[in-house]
Structures are given as structure tokens and as C-alpha cells.
Amino acid sequence: MVKDVPCMRLVIDENRCKGCNLCVLVCPYKIFREGKKPNRKGIVVPELDRPERCPNCRLRQLYGRTICGLCQLICPDQAIDWIGEEPYEHMKVAIEY
């Protein structure tokens, strides 16, 4: 029944991220993982581990407000945001609360 609700996609803006890994520290879902390779600017941007698990990805549109959002709030470089997207394949995701 969540099918028709559009989802969001979590993205890290590589131009802004400075690789501090604070997102890694705070995400309760462990969606961020320390990255491995430096990019062109020498910065090691975190990797995302199944971002579709993030409740904000799933529910922001539904509730019309930011859910959790810890990573975005703590990210000192405004590198984290959600962009509108086609729904994920819902079936993969168990709603966990």
C-alpha cells in the first residue's frame, strides 16, 4: 500500500562533502560507511549502504516533513540531501518501527 507514495533518494554531494564521517557516526541505520578511495580533490567520501533503508527516504513524502534527518543536520558541509525519485522496490524493505 505504500506503492503510490513517491520515495526520495539519499545523495551525498561530492562537491561539498569533506569526508569527515560524522554521518557515519550518527546514522542509526548505519547507512553510511567510511569510504575508501580519495576523489579528485583528495577527499574520501563515505559510501552508502542500502540507503533505501533510511526512513526519510521512505516516509518524508508521506509525512511531509523530515523524518530522522540526523545525518543531514549534523553534516557540517551540507552534503546530504534527498532528491525525489521513483519508488524503490518496496518489497525489499521491511518497515521497522
Add this chain to the structure above:
Amino acid sequence: MVKDVPCMRLVIDENRCKGCNLCVLVCPYKIFREGKKPNRKGIVVPELDRPERCPNCRLRQLYGRTICGLCQLICPDQAIDWIGEEPYEHMKVAIEY
């Protein structure tokens, strides 16, 4: 028996006094009285009423330190001091403490 102890004389320096009458206010012996006539500078210097009653006049030399001294301490214009003098006629003065 106080005969041989030199006494002091209380004086107001007219060049310094500005006529504020704080001495009048604080002296427990009411030795100062508001003056009446302005001097050359237009200042009304307090008058002294039997200054020999002042314990400092009588006892400072004896004790080697200032006794009472309230008037001198409060006088904002450093106009009050004691100068050495021949003993007052002691008999006139009852020692009051």
C-alpha cells in the same frame, strides 16, 4: 597625670576645605559646627566648638596612633589635621570614656 603628655591641636586648613560639612556630620563629639561666613574663595568653612574635647587632640601622642580620626578620614579635602601644641588646660576637660 596627663600633664606631661603633649597635646595636639585640631585645625582646618582653609585653603583646602570646601565647606561640605561632612566633618559636622560624623564627629561624635559635635566639635564641628556649620560655619556662617564665606571666606575669600566664597567657601563657608565649619567652625570648631571646643576642639580640645576631641580625644585625638588629647590622646594621640599618648597612644602614638590616631584616636577616633573619623573627621580626618571622611574629610574629602584633606583639610583636617592635628598639629603639635602646648597642652590644653587639662582641667577643663573630662575624659569621657
Add this chain to the structure above:
Amino acid sequence: MRHEILLSGFGGQGIILSSVILGRAAAIYDLKHVIQTQVYGPEARGGASMGGVIIDDEPIHYPKLRRPDIYLIMSQEGFERYGAKAEAGAVMVLDSDLVQSRPGCRYFEVPATSVAKKELGKVIVANIVMLGALVRATGVVSEGAIERATLESVPKGTEELNLKALKRGRELIIMGGEG
């Protein structure tokens, strides 16, 4: 016509106020050119205070007194500092209660302080008594002008008293204060 008036006394007498009243009288009511100046400074506390007024029919350039021809003196110290130098042709109005010396020029003795205290009941208006006397003795401003300027400058509620003081000052001259 040009007049340079020097006023002096000690702090608290209202010498500066007198100079301002005089200036305002000339400027606003006699429509003269006027400059009023005074000596400022911590030394003015308690010490001698001094005000100067220049009244002229022509524009006034240099604002400081150059050759005062009229003096109003309210303390011995003021006399010694300023009044003693008065030139022979000058006129001086002095408070005879407070000034012991006498100048070499023409002068008027006005017992302003005692009159203010005893007759008017307020020593504070001695300066206005002196002003009344000065204006009568010299005609440096019109009497209407000094009245209006005084009324404008004194605290509300004291108008009567000050008018009386002016009047008494005038009378003291008429009664022949000239020394």
C-alpha cells in the same frame, strides 16, 4: 556699535547663564550680531568662572573678547583675574558684597548678593540682579530684550522672582551705585 562684555564670578553663581541671557537678549530681541563664549574646564568647578559676550551691529568675525568695554564681576578672584585689567574707558558693574577691590575705570557697586538673599529671599538670583543693573548702567541691550530673554531662560515657576531681581538691579543703579 560694538560692545564686549566680560562676566566673571565663581562657580554656582550663574555667571554663564547670565552671559547666555545677555547674548540671547541682544541676538533675538535686539536683532544684533552676537557671540557668546565661556571658559570651560574642571578648573571652572568652584574656581573662577568666566563668560564673554560680543554685541555688534556688524557681523562679528573673531569670536573671543579682544578689548572688553563692559565688565560684570561677582567675585574677588574674578576681579583679580579679569577685572583688574579693565581699561580706563570701560564700565564695570561689581557685586560690592563679594568684590573688595575697585577698578581704574568707571564702575557701579551693586550689593547684589545681599539684596538677593535678604530682599528677594534667594541668593541664587544675585546674577539676575546684576544683569538688571548692568543693562541699566550700560544700555548694552534694551530692557525689554533682557526681560524677555530672562523669562525664556529661567526655570518654570521662577519667572516672577527673576523679574523682580532684574527690577531691583535696575533700581540699584538708579539709586546711584556708581563708585
Add this chain to the structure above:
Amino acid sequence: MRHEILLSGFGGQGIILSSVILGRAAAIYDLKHVIQTQVYGPEARGGASMGGVIIDDEPIHYPKLRRPDIYLIMSQEGFERYGAKAEAGAVMVLDSDLVQSRPGCRYFEVPATSVAKKELGKVIVANIVMLGALVRATGVVSEGAIERATLESVPKGTEELNLKALKRGRELIIMGGEG
């Protein structure tokens, strides 16, 4: 003989320290005339950092680089900003792990960062590996001088490691890093 050496990389690599060590080597141990300068500023945080060293037998007047003939480049951004303009006659030593482009002049590819990380266990000494390579490739200072200057400039306890880094840098040139 005069040389102008331009060093660039990103903040945190120790580019400025390298330029100081190079300058000190030339100044104190080779007794040359030397001026070391660098780019300061908040932009230097994280962004490209740049140091310049002029080494001359004659007194040096103008302190800034005019025509660098030797480059030490440790980031792609540094290359783009500075290295890309290298003249044909210049020599460049570049960290081949971090710099993708190649210049028009003679150059040496030195995998300093990976060598430092993997062989020496401390990525922080990559700049010293580069210095060793630079000195061997250009002879701009004597090898004894660069060793002594390095020892003098690095934290106590890391002398061994840094000497090793210098040595590995030299070897990487001998092994034919020229590109």
C-alpha cells in the same frame, strides 16, 4: 646557478614543510642564497597549497618565483593550477598516485603516496619521499644537505622513518621514474 622550485599539493601533505626543508638544506648546508615563500590563506585549507624556493649563488632580490624551472607536484589540482604552465625546459617530479595529467616538460613519476603508505607504513612521509626523489632528479641541493635539513625539521622520533623516505625517493628515481 639559479633554480626556482615550485611545490604544490593539497593541505595536509606537508608541501610547505618540504619547501622549508629544501630551503634550509640550500641555505644552511649548501651555503646558498635562498628565499622560501608560500601561499597563505583560508583557501589553503584543504585546497591547493603552494610553496616556492629560489636557490641562487648570487644574492636574490625579487623574492617571488618568476620562472620556476623545477616542480614538485602532489595533487591533480596543484598540477592544473601550477604545473600545467611549466615551460618546456623545466623538470617536474610528480606523485603518480595523485596526479593524473602529465606536463610538457621533462618529468619523473614517483608513486610517493603508495610507497609511503605501503612500504613505509606512514602516508605522512610521502612528501619526504618526493623530496628525496626531487634532489636526486635535479641535484638542486646536495644529498648531505637535504638529509641534515630533513633531520632537523621533522619531529623527534621520526628521524629513521624520514631518512628511509628520502632514500626510497632517491631509489625511485634511480629505478627510472622518468616519464
Add this chain to the structure above:
Amino acid sequence: MNFLEWYRVDRLPSIFCAGCGIGTVINCTLSAVTSMGWRRNDVVFLSGIGCSSRAPGYIRTDSLHTTHGRALAFATGVKLAEPRLNVILFTGDGDLAAIGGNHFIHACRRNIDLTVVCVNNYIYGMTGGQGSPTTPVGARSSTTPYGSTETPFDLSELAMAAGANYVSRWTPYHTKELTAAVKAGLETPGLSFIEVMTQCPTGYGRANRLRDVKEFMEIFRMRSMLKQKADRLLKEGKPVPPDAIVIGEFVRRSRPVMGRRG
């Protein structure tokens, strides 16, 4: 509205070092501001000079990036001349409490209707890591090479003693609480002071073995103690550990206010 929309995105990335907490503090502040429902035209940001004082430059409202230490004096002019504007300041420990200390206590005394967000990173970040009036005793910096010996200020205490109506302290680790505190500050008439103990991995961290932001965060997590708890300990006669960072709301009151609109 999402707080990111208040950023001047054309100026990002910021000049702040990787892992610097200032960005987080801006996020939380903007998050509080947007939750007030104010329009961008209703808000003016001010700051002095320092890393933290660069914050207004990244926010798309009117802003005054002033001289070192003086932002509160400029803000006094803005607020009194145009009380309809909501005036918010970013400042640092150096900017506010070293050179700016006098304006700080006077703004608190006047209790002028402003909100002050102070990034207290125990150091002068912008100039490369010198000691500040909040550098802890024993801490190293480039001007305290042998460890600082001066007693530091407790800025929140000082703000209270000087008269501010609202005072609270948090850290960037406490993003939600910090956001709520700024909001409370915006809502409280009079001077609101929100002190944010913040990591400076470059200036303070480098000199004090705290280069790693995670260690810094760990300190904020472990050593923070809620004011309520600290008060309870004190009441029970038990000591508050000297290295505890007491966080929470210190005061919310209604002393007479200057410059409140209407």
C-alpha cells in the same frame, strides 16, 4: 521548509575544515529559524571575525559580517533602528569573550532582543590555533605551548550574571537539542545566548591530540552532563567531574527587555 534552502548554495563548499563543527551549528540554527515560520526578509544575521563568524556569509538573508568582537554593537544598531527584524548572531569564543567581552556583557545587561549563537571551540580557529579565554587549563595552543594557565570563562555563567534572559549550552553532537535550544532562544524576548561547545579539529585538535573528529564527538557524548544532573549532584554534595561539559538550559526568564518590537 528545509533549512538547506536558506543556504547560499553558490558559496558551498564552505571554507571550514573537514569535520569542523561550525557547519552543524549553522544547520541547527537554520533549522530552528525555519521552524519559526519566518521569511528570509524578517531575519538578519550578524557576526564578528573568526571561522564561526563566517557563518552568515553562507546564509541567504541580509547579513553583516562585521569587525572582530563588535557584532553585538552593530546588532544593537540594527535591532533598535528596525525592531521588526529578527536579529541572530554567530560568534566564536574569541570574538565574543576575548575582544568582544564588553559588548557581550552590555548586550546581556540591556537584555536586548537578539539571539546569540556562540561556537565555543576553546581556540582561535581562524588565526591558526591560539589560546582563547575559554581554553581549558593545561590545554596547548600555539600561544600556550606549555599548557594554558589562565582560568577560562564559563560563558553561560557570565551571560547569566550579566543579565541575559535565555541561556543554554549544547554541542554539535546534540543536533536536535541544539535546534530546540536555538528555537527557544528565538522565542524568548530579550537576549538569548546559546553556547555550543564545538570541535575544531584543526586548531584545538591538532595541539591536543584530538585531530580525529570522532574522538572529539566521543568526548561530547561521554563528558556531557545534563544541567539537571549536575545540579542534583551538587545538591547531594557529590562532585561534578571537572572535565564534565554541563549542557542543557541554564536560564529562561523575563527581565526587562530592550528593543522588542511592538
Add this chain to the structure above:
Amino acid sequence: MNFLEWYRVDRLPSIFCAGCGIGTVINCTLSAVTSMGWRRNDVVFLSGIGCSSRAPGYIRTDSLHTTHGRALAFATGVKLAEPRLNVILFTGDGDLAAIGGNHFIHACRRNIDLTVVCVNNYIYGMTGGQGSPTTPVGARSSTTPYGSTETPFDLSELAMAAGANYVSRWTPYHTKELTAAVKAGLETPGLSFIEVMTQCPTGYGRANRLRDVKEFMEIFRMRSMLKQKADRLLKEGKPVPPDAIVIGEFVRRSRPVMGRRG
């Protein structure tokens, strides 16, 4: 030794107005100093600008009459460069707490070994009676013609909050107590702050119907309340009258000190 001997008698009478309390404050201070047995060579007086700051000019020791508000900063240099000197400052409420507020709180924070005697006459005396940061609400001055509306500082409170080791408050009416307080300040290592609520018949008095010194003194006598009593009232939940002048010793403690000799 009598304190009068420490005066530059060739400069008397002073420029102070008739009935001004500053002279009394100097008397009491010198009385305390002489009771310490110090030689004139051991003592340096400093001050800023203001009527009260003219005090050192009347004392026959070395002295620095500095710029407005800055005496504590100058004193910091004197004391740290030559710790054997006993350094005493005269200052006014404007000098100390308006323009000089920052140096004040920093000197207290550092707890540098100085004694500060502040003549708090609620007004800028020297410039002719403008409001100051201690002017009571409602009081008139030439810059608060409709009555002051800003909350005044409690200077003794501020000194304590900022860290001073010794703080007390008296009035010129309490000559003996004031003398003893200055002495206690001289004896206490660290920053000692003695606040003297003082009559300014010219500046404050003229604008507030207190031109007569005796009335002023009457206020000091009647409205003064010993700290102990005020504390007791507070403890008992009873109000301290808002116009009470709480006097007495506020704090004497031994926080770490800067600049103590030896």
C-alpha cells in the same frame, strides 16, 4: 604613619567638587595602604579617566593616569613585568564598567594580583553627569532626561562571576569599614575589588534632587544593609528592599592567581 603624608600636598586642594566622596575614598585607601607598612616605593597607583581616576595624581608614589577604561590593562603590564610592586587602581563606574568592562572581567578571570577601588557614583561625573551602566532605573542624567530605562550592572556580582578573589562593597559613610575592606583586599592574593557607592552631588545629585551631601549620606546610612542581613532575609524568603544598598564582604577566596610575587 598618617595617610595624609602620602598625599602630594602641593597639588591640594583637589579638583573635586565640594562634598564629593572621592576624597574620602582616597583617604580610606591610603589609610589601608599605610597600615600595611609598605614603603612608597613598593606601591604603584593606576587609574583611567574620570573624576575618580584623578585620585593617583594626588598621591606621592609612582602612578599611571592612563586612558579611559584601560587602567586594568596597563596594570597587567606593570604587575607582570615587576611583581614586587603592589598595584592599586582607582576607577569609576564609567571607566570600569562602561568602556572598561572587558578589561574588568578579564582581570577578574585571570585573577591578577591587583587591588581595584571603584568609585561607583552612578554617573559620569567628569563629563558633566551622563548616565552610566550603574545608573538606577528611573534616575535622571543628562543623557537619560526621561529617567534611565536600562538595567544597571551589579559590579560586585560581576566581579565575582568573572572570578575575583576578594569582593566587597561599602560607602564613604563607612570610613572605618571601607578602610578595613581595602586592607583585606591588599592582603588577599589575586584580584581584589572594592566597590564604593559614592556621592556625586554635582553630577548625580543635581539631576536627582540630591545636591545636598548630607542627604546623600543619609541615604548611605539608612539604605545600606549588611550582606549578612540581606542573605538572612533571602533565606527566610523575605524580600530585600529594591533600593537597599547591600554592603559588606561578598567573597574572599583563593582561586589560582596570576602575577603574585615569589
Add this chain to the structure above:
Amino acid sequence: MTMRRFLQGNIACAEGAIAAGCRFFAGYPITPSTEVAEHMAERLPKMGGTFIQMEDEIASIAAVIGASWTGKRAMTATSGPGLSLMMENIGYAAMTETPCVIVDIQRGGPSTGQPTMASQGDMLQARFGSHGDYSIIALSPSGVQEMYEMTVHAFNMADRYRIPVFLMADEIVGHMREPMEVPDSVLIIQRRLLEEEGRKPFEPREDLVPDFPLFGHGHFVHVTGLTHDERGYPSTSNPEVHERLVKRLVQKVEGARREIAMFDVVNPDAEVVFVSYGAPSRSVQQVLHDFPGEGFGHLRLKTPWPFPEWAPGRFENAKTFIFPELNMGQMARELERHVDQPVISVPKLGGALHSPEELAKVAMEER
């Protein structure tokens, strides 16, 4: 219509400010300027304006600058020691192009000096007292009427060129009382506001002055004392941006010297020419009055800064310039740069004005 009043110079200044629409005053008392603040404290609340006594002069000028960004005409008044303290923020006002008026009633310096005595000792400080290069306008009244009029003009110039404008008076002019004519209304030159869509907040017009982006009006302008581009964004290492900005800040004033500068020329045929500004002008006028036959000339500078370097040339026969100042010859230094003739500086320190006699004597010797 005008109204005749008998006013002190400092009060005339405050009245002029109010007439000019000044509705914000922040200050810190200092002799001999205090009457300006005191009068504003009395008047402004009645006009819906704001008077605030700040904790010091640094805060005073800061508050003035802050108020100016909300569109208020704002002013402060001080004397030498206070002006010294304001210098950093005056540079900020110049850099951010914030209109504001600073009244300096000069007293004897250096340092605390002689607080109640007149001087003109801050003339170079007003021009060069802050770090870096910038330009300002300084007006110098020599009577009570001018205290009023020039204060009005100061606001107009501040708004016109978006700079700090100084009213460089002195204790004599500030404290003397003269009759003056108070006009019913005064000429107001409004600040040119930014209204054009898409125009950048620091983008200069042909006159090198950018339109003013009022706070709270949707410009979302970032104002910084850092070097900034036309958007107002910091540019801390670009030499071109810095050079362009600083040169413009100087040029917008220096290039408009002919519009800004005001001076009086008396006796343009004279060979011996007095140059003056402020109170000493009164002495010079007296000399010209007392010695009408000597043919002395008088160049009276109403705007010492920017200095009208062409003005001395109006005296085509000039052989000597005599420059009495209540300082050691501060503006005479400037005059020397521009003329080939000898400049005789006649310094006077200690508060008194040059007497007409002493000036006449100097002039006679030069003839």
C-alpha cells in the same frame, strides 16, 4: 521661512541632524562634544527616533553602521580619544560603503591632552586614521549657522557617496553661541536605493557608487569588511578584486572632488593669501576686515577633505600662502603638495585662536 535662534554650536549640530532626518544616534560622552549627545537624548525620543548611549565609542560607531543598513540616517559625536577608538570601524564603514556621520569636536591632544581646549589636531587622523587606503569627506564649520547647515550637508554627502562623513569642528565652534536662522526645511539628498532587478548589491553606477540594498527588502545582501566582489561575496586572495574595490572606494570620492569640495575665495588678486578652515577662519576674516587696504586673500576650505587642489590656483598672483591652524600644520602639509609657492604654516596649540594681530603680523612680513 526661517526662525531666528540663539544656539550653541553643538546644539545647532544636533538640530541640524534632526532636520536632516537623522533618527538614530549612538554615542559615548566626551568633552567637548557631549552637548550633541545630550541634545539628541532629549530630542530623539520625541521624534520617534532612537538615542542610545553605548558602552564605548567602538560600540557607538558600530551601532550607527548597523542602524544605517536599515536605512536610518545615523550619527555619532565624539572628540579625539573617541575618534581614535572608532578608527577600525570607520574603516569598516568605508569598506562596506555605509553612509554615516561622525561629528568630531576637536580638543587639545595628543592623548587626553587638554580636554576643554580647542584644537584641529585630528584632521589627518580623520583622513588617514584607519588602516589601508580609502577616502572620506570632512566638513569644517566655522560658526553656529554652519554647524547646522554642514551637519545637514554631511548626511547628504554620506548618502550620496555611501561613505563616512566627518564634521570636523572644534571646541570653539562647538561651544560658542550665536544667533542663527533655522530654516523650515532643508534640502535632503536621498540615498539611492537598489531597486533595479538583477543589479548586484555592490555593483557601482557610473559615479562609482553602488545603489544601496536596504536590509529587510529582499536583497539578501551579505555585507562584509573582507574584500568582496560585486555580489558582496568575500574574495580574500584575488588581487584584481581587491585592487578594483579599493581603487573604486578611493576614486568615487577623489574623482568627485569638484562636486564635493566647497571653499570660499576672497580677493582672488591677492599676493598674500590666507588659507583656513574652521575656527581660525574667523581670525582670518577679522584680519581682512581690520586691514581692508592690504589686499590679503583668503581661501576658506569648507571641505578640507577631499582637498580641492585646484583652489589655491584661483589666486593667480599668489606669492605666499599663510595657513593658520590649531595644530602643527596638518592641512598645510597637504597644501604643500599642490602649490609651488611657499606655504607658511602658523600653528597654534593650547586652545586659543590666533589673534588677528598675530596673523596680520605674519602677513605683513610676507608682503
Add this chain to the structure above:
Amino acid sequence: MTMRRFLQGNIACAEGAIAAGCRFFAGYPITPSTEVAEHMAERLPKMGGTFIQMEDEIASIAAVIGASWTGKRAMTATSGPGLSLMMENIGYAAMTETPCVIVDIQRGGPSTGQPTMASQGDMLQARFGSHGDYSIIALSPSGVQEMYEMTVHAFNMADRYRIPVFLMADEIVGHMREPMEVPDSVLIIQRRLLEEEGRKPFEPREDLVPDFPLFGHGHFVHVTGLTHDERGYPSTSNPEVHERLVKRLVQKVEGARREIAMFDVVNPDAEVVFVSYGAPSRSVQQVLHDFPGEGFGHLRLKTPWPFPEWAPGRFENAKTFIFPELNMGQMARELERHVDQPVISVPKLGGALHSPEELAKVAMEER
């Protein structure tokens, strides 16, 4: 004996201060001067000296002045914004004749400007930045060796003339590293102490400098920024005392210009003469080196203040003076006062040095 070291200019300055016996430093960090303070923080405690970071620059110079009265050689270091804040107390130092050294590592102004970029924008501020008339000495180093030597000299001059002395360096000279020879010991000119019985504390000697009455040595001196007589007693309304004091304060420096001023003359026969001080001197030297045949002259001012007005005259054939500065021509203004030849100011803003090529081009056009 000397020791060869490779030092940054700012560090050389700090080392010079220590060699000169400076044992008190009070400062407030500011780019690009901070290394001076940081090095003092490290070195002074080991030498029994005092380093203190004050709450601001006003307090820093105040503490320095306070320390100086106890006989310590004392110094502070700052850059433009800090210097602006110090101005009031610098005037106090001038008025009270307190020896002290102020290091200004100049950066791009006005206001916060470009904090990491070099400039020479504070040259007029150093001379005229405080209210009232006074004089100071300013030294301008153009290399690391001179940063050291001139700092030593600054202390000597400060003690010799009892004035604030400025080391007017810039970011380039402050931040560059060069080898230098550190001497074993340096020449120290001691402060002349008051020892003569009955001599008044502010009674000048023939050189117009009074002997220094050290605190704590029984002089019981009252030091005030008010106008004071030779006893040090305030004299706030006596014009003569003021005039005598202020003229002496100016004259003791200006009258000793020939002793104080230092400059280098290269190619005195030249027709085209460069004038410079500080970092741009390096560019000029390069031009002379690169174009040896062109016969350019070079007047290098080591002491911009007091300005050696006779120095340009050493170039008897001079037709033009070319004056490159990292400002809008601040010292060129001064040069214009003293020479009849055209002065071509070559301003440069934004932090870069004039390139030798651009200077050569200007010079070629003049030939």
C-alpha cells in the same frame, strides 16, 4: 661571531627582540603577524620574560606601556585592524614618552580586507593615526636579516627618544624565509635613566628627551596623558604648557631627523630614481640588477618616518622619482611635499609585489 640560520621574517623579528633584551610581550593574534607572538610565547618564559595574550589589541599596547614603566623593553605585534585599535594608547605612549615597539605586519586593507595578502597600507596611519600632534619613528625592513636588525634598532630608538617605534613590515617580508646571520650580541642603546638629584621627571635635556624615571625607584612620578608640566603634573588649561609640551614631543623626533633617518642611495647620478621601502625594494633592486646599463637610481628608505626630506636631493640629476608602494601612494604623498620633480606613484594592491618588468617599463617610459 654570527650564526647562520634559516628563518621566517616574523621569527627573525621575535629573535631580534629577544636579542635586544625585550622581556615583555603582550599581544593579540592577528594574521599575518601571529608568528611573532607565537615565537615569543615559546621563547620568553625560558628567558625569564613574560608573554601574555591580552583580551584585545587595546589591552596589549596598554600592558606594553605599563611594563615599559618598570624598565622592561616591551613590544607588541599586530596588523592593520589591531593597529587601528591601538591608536588611542599609542597617542598615550607618545604623550607620556613611553618607549615601546609596535610591530605591524601589514596586510590588505581597509577593514578586514585580505588578511593573508601583503600591503603597505598602514604607513600614514602609523604616522597620523592617533588624535593630536606627535611624532614617531617607523622602520621598514625588506628582508629577513633586516627584520632581525631593525627590531633591535627599534628598541634602541624607542629608548633613545622615548617614543613608540613602529616596525612597518608586510606579509611578504614577515612570511618569507631567508638565511640570515644571527650575531652573538647586538648593540644596545640603553634608556637614559633619571638619576640626577632634583631633576624633574619630564624635564628635557638638550636633546629634548627627559631622563626616564623608572617606577619603584623613588621618583614618585605621576604619569598622565593629560597635558603636564615638567613635574608631570596635569595642566589642563594653560596654553603655554600645552604648546611647549606638544612642540617638544614633535621636535625631539623631527629635529633629530638627521640622526634617526637611514636610507640607501644607489647610483646618485641617476636621472630616473626609484624610491622604495620594505618589500617593493626587492623589486627595485631586481630592476637595477636586470638593467644595469640603464643607470636607474634607487633611494631606499629604511626609516620612512621621520621622512628624510634631504635624501631625494642626493640625486642631483634626478628628473623623476618613481615610487612603487603596496598602497595607493601613501609615502609618495610625503615625497611630493619635498621635491620639485614629478613623483610617479606606482600603487599596487592585492598582495603581489610589483614585478621587476612592470617597474622597468614605467622607468623606461620616463627616460
